[in-house]
Amino acid sequence: MDIANALEIATQTSPGMVRSHNEDAVLTLPAYGFVVLADGMGGYNAGEVASGMATAVLGSELEKAFATKSPQTLDGNRTWAQVQLEAEIKRTNTSIYQAAQSQPQYAGMGTTLVCAVFYDNKVTVAHIGDSRMYRHRGGELACITRDHSLLEEQISAGIITREQARHSQNKNLVTRALGVDPTVEPELHDHDVLPGDVYLLCSDGLNDMVEDEEISMTLGALSANLPVCADQLIGQANDNGGRDNVSVILIKVKNAFPAARNGGSWWSRFWAWLTK
Amino acid sequence: MAKLILSMDNLVLKDIGLDKERTTIGRKPHNDIQIDNLAISGEHAVVITILNDSFLEDLGSTNGTFVNGQAVKKHFLQNGDTIELGKYRLKYVNDAPAAASAPDFERTMILRPGQTVKPAAPVSDEPPRAQTPPPAPPPPAPPSTAASPVGAIKVLTGGNAGKELELTKSLTTLGKPGVQVAVIARRPLGYFITHVEGASFPIVNGQALDAQPRKLIDHDIVELAGTKMEFFIKS
Numbered sequence: 001m002d003i004a005n006a007l008e009i010a011t012q013t014s015p016g017m018v019r020s021h022n023e024d025a026v027l028t029l030p031a032y033g034f035v036v037l038a039d040g041m042g043g044y045n046a047g048e049v050a051s052g053m054a055t056a057v058l059g060s061e062l063e064k065a066f067a068t069k070s071p072q073t074l075d076g077n078r079t080w081a082q083v084q085l086e087a088e089i090k091r092t093n094t095s096i097y098q099a100a101q102s103q104p105q106y107a108g109m110g111t112t113l114v115c116a117v118f119y120d121n122k123v124t125v126a127h128i129g130d131s132r133m134y135r136h137r138g139g140e141l142a143c144i145t146r147d148h149s150l151l152e153e154q155i156s157a158g159i160i161t162r163e164q165a166r167h168s169q170n171k172n173l174v175t176r177a178l179g180v181d182p183t184v185e186p187e188l189h190d191h192d193v194l195p196g197d198v199y200l201l202c203s204d205g206l207n208d209m210v211e212d213e214e215i216s217m218t219l220g221a222l223s224a225n226l227p228v229c230a231d232q233l234i235g236q237a238n239d240n241g242g243r244d245n246v247s248v249i250l251i252k253v254k255n256a257f258p259a260a261r262n263g264g265s266w267w268s269r270f271w272a273w274l275t276k
Numbered sequence: 277m278a279k280l281i282l283s284m285d286n287l288v289l290k291d292i293g294l295d296k297e298r299t300t301i302g303r304k305p306h307n308d309i310q311i312d313n314l315a316i317s318g319e320h321a322v323v324i325t326i327l328n329d330s331f332l333e334d335l336g337s338t339n340g341t342f343v344n345g346q347a348v349k350k351h352f353l354q355n356g357d358t359i360e361l362g363k364y365r366l367k368y369v370n371d372a373p374a375a376a377s378a379p380d381f382e383r384t385m386i387l388r389p390g391q392t393v394k395p396a397a398p399v400s401d402e403p404p405r406a407q408t409p410p411p412a413p414p415p416p417a418p419p420s421t422a423a424s425p426v427g428a429i430k431v432l433t434g435g436n437a438g439k440e441l442e443l444t445k446s447l448t449t450l451g452k453p454g455v456q457v458a459v460i461a462r463r464p465l466g467y468f469i470t471h472v473e474g475a476s477f478p479i480v481n482g483q484a485l486d487a488q489p490r491k492l493i494d495h496d497i498v499e500l501a502g503t504k505m506e507f508f509i510k511s
């Protein structure tokens with residue numbers, strides 16, 4: 001199954017109701033099942049530069065990498081997608097960091113990042129900072145990334161509950177970002193993908209303004225028309241105040257997309273046989 | 277910066293800025309907020325401040341610490357909370373978002389390891405189960421949707437003729453999945469209908485929609501999947 005035919009992708013981004021600049025950036029490569037979203041930060045327009053660099057550099061490098069080898073190819077005990085995603089995120093970090101060091105107007109810029117590669121009935125997700133990826137499956141919404149933020153650390157440590165965190169004044173403090181240090185540690189995870197799943201990548205401008213239940217309801221009600229769904233999510237964030245830039249990428253899984261036999265692992269062949 | 281306003285019998289005694297990570301409250305003189313009264317324990321309570329958030333913790337005081345009338349062991353302070361210790365009141369004021377004149381207040385920022393504020397350890401001698409956190413105050417209501425008048429749809433033709441559907445949710449989908457579906461979104465400026473799926477588009481007052489949302493006005497007639505219905509505002 002061709003990945004571009006198995007997935008339907010829609011994106012939308014808005015500066016919100018308060019900000020004049022949009023420091024978010026989104027990019028999709030449907031032919032390679034790759035999507036990326038970045039939320040930049042830094043003075044003047046440096047945030048836009050950081051998020052724009054992150055999506056552009058990562059997109060072009062991964063396009064090259066996946067053109068030479070398909071994402072599911074094993075490289076040691078990891079897939080090519082995992083190896084390349086991690087390596088290219090680190091290289092992108094270096095590019096942004098060096099630009100920030102060499103250009104005074106870009107000093108201190110950085111960006112969050114959430115990106116995903118869909119291949120062989122699964123998705124490899126990498127993230128840094130507080131941009132999120134959600135999965136809507138069978139009417140249930142689940143956040144499949146965990147923010148690298150002060151709040152999330154406090155929740156993990158049991159200092160505050162998730163409910164209390166919604167009222168915290170310490171939002172928007174990320175503990176990891178791309179381009180602010182010479183090295184970065186992206187967090188990578190693999191998840192199984194089922195036909196009918198809808199995935200949402202978003203900047204904090206969405207999840208800070210719209211409750212998870214509302215997001216879930218919108219994805220459930222409008223999954224038949226992703227562009228309308230994306231517009232509706234942005235509209236909800238802006239109706240609720242739109243205090244930040246807001247961006248979304250929606251991915252709907254129309255069909256299963258097992259890897260071709262010869263390139264797949266014994267497990268994917270077995271899985272394909274099981275689900276025939 | 278958040279602060280506590282100390283008062284007794286509605287008489288304000290002083291303001292205490294929460295500029296330290298730990299602000300102690302008690303009868304003994306070494307406390308940051310000393311209240312020399314026998315109802316107050318020597319070390320009565322502590323307020324732990326992490327950047328813009330403050331947490332109140334009772335230090336096993338004899339007479340207990342109350343917030344808004346409820347006894348607390350550990351409490352995440354919210355703007356306007358009133359802490360009661362004996363006859364004394366400490367009002368917690370943290371209007372940072374409103375007061376912050378800097379437009380950058382809500383901007384995402386990077387918390388570098390060097391500036392990490394050590395989060396306070398959770399109460400250790402207390403089994404975590406035992407402390408039921410007090411219910412957090414309800415989140416601020418999303419602006420205006422709740423206040424705007426409620427609309428409804430009345431079916432005019434077909435098997436469901438005469439039925440009414442109140443549009444109280446932020447989204448209501450209408451039609452038959454796979455055939456023709458439209459959605460009515462409830463927004464601060466009113467109700468908007470948008471085509472979702474199907475080859476034919478919904479018809480409003482005899483005119484077919486395009487891909488754009490269309491605002492619904494009182495007594496608009498909507499035709500969807502062969503069924504006519506009327507939109508109206510409930511008084």
